[in-house]
Amino acid sequence: MTRNSSMLTRHIRKALSDSYGDDKKVIRVRIGRVENDRVYGFLKVKNEAMQENFLLDFQATATLQGTVLSLEVNGEKIAG
Secondary structure (H helix, E strand, O other), X not given: OOOOHHHHHHHHHHHHHHHHOOOEEEEEEEEEXXXXXXXXXXXXXXXXXXXEEXXXXXXXXXXXXXXXXXXXXXXXXXXX
């Protein structure tokens, strides 16, 4: 099963920018594994106030077209 990874990346970035606001900026979305409708990977996020970068795990539920139905980052529900 394949996913539209560019669409999925855009949806993840949009959900995170809505949640994080101007405090944090998503630098990179890396998809590591896809199992059925579950997508696992990591995010590289920059904390603008502290000028620090963080790597965070994420898991999402997505459609074949790449639409994110739910998103969790480090166990915290962000969307869905």
